[in-house]
Amino acid sequence: MDTHRKDLYPDVTASGGLVSAMKESAKLRGGAIWPATSAADAVTIETARGLVSVVPATEERRFRVRVHVPGFTWNVPGFTWEIGSTDRLELLTQMVAAWWEGVPFDELTARFTFLELAEFTRALEGGEPTSSQWADLLSTEFHRRQWRLLRRLHEDEALRHMFPTISHGAVRLRVDPLDGASHQVVVHEREGDRYEVRVGVPGAAWVEVPTGELIAHLRAALTEQ
Incomplete structure (x- = not known):
C-alpha cells in the first residue's frame, strides 16, 4: 500500500x-x-x-x-x-x-x-440472474449434450424458475440463485433415456427415475425438502 x-x-x-x-x-x-x-x-x-x-x-x-x-x-x-x-x-x-x-x-x-x-x-x-443463466446454458455449444435435458426441465413452469448450473455433465437446479446451499436437485442423463437424480447435499444417493416420471419426481423431491 x-x-x-x-x-x-x-x-x-x-x-x-x-x-x-x-x-x-x-x-x-x-x-x-x-x-x-x-x-x-x-x-x-x-x-x-x-x-x-x-x-x-x-x-x-x-x-x-x-x-x-x-x-x-x-x-x-x-x-x-x-x-x-x-x-x-x-x-x-x-x-x-x-x-x-x-x-x-x-x-x-x-x-x-x-x-x-x-x-x-x-x-x-424480474427473474435475474436465473433467466439469463437458462438462456446462456441453452445457447452454449459446450453444453450441447445437455440441451435436451435442459429444454425438458425449462418447459416446466416451476423448474424454469430455479437457477441452473452444470457440473460434471449433470444439471443442478437450486431454488435460490444467490444461495448455493438452498434446496436443489441434480439430474444426470444416462444412455437409453434414463435419468439419475440426487436431492439435497453432495454424497446423497443417486436414484434412477423413469423418463416419464422425471418432472413429477423432481417436483415431489423439492416439496419434501
Whole structure:
C-alpha cells in the first residue's frame, strides 16, 4: 500500500489489511466474524445472497461494495451489481454483517442510506440472474449434450424458475440463485433415456427415475425438502 493509500486508510493499514480491519471492527460491535478472502486490497465474503466484495477506492477514501453471483462455468463472469459505497469502516462492517445475517432488503436500505439496492432487487424480481443463466446454458455449444435435458426441465413452469448450473455433465437446479446451499436437485442423463437424480447435499444417493416420471419426481423431491 503506497503513501497515498496510507493517508486515505490509516485504520486499515494499522490493522494489517482490510480483512483484519473489518474483523476488528466486527469484534468491537459484538457482531459476527465472517469467512473472507482478499486479493489486491479487495475483500470477498461468501453469503447466502451471493459474494459480497469490498474494494477501497484509490482516488478518495471510499469503500465500494458489490454483489456477485458466479457464472455456470469457469470462463463465464457471472452477474455483478454495485450496491453502494461509504467512507466509514464501522458502517461498512455493520452493513456487511446485516447482509450476511439475512436482514430484509427494505430494512437494509433504511438502516444504511449509502446502499443503492434498486437495480439489484429489481433484477431479482424480474427473474435475474436465473433467466439469463437458462438462456446462456441453452445457447452454449459446450453444453450441447445437455440441451435436451435442459429444454425438458425449462418447459416446466416451476423448474424454469430455479437457477441452473452444470457440473460434471449433470444439471443442478437450486431454488435460490444467490444461495448455493438452498434446496436443489441434480439430474444426470444416462444412455437409453434414463435419468439419475440426487436431492439435497453432495454424497446423497443417486436414484434412477423413469423418463416419464422425471418432472413429477423432481417436483415431489423439492416439496419434501
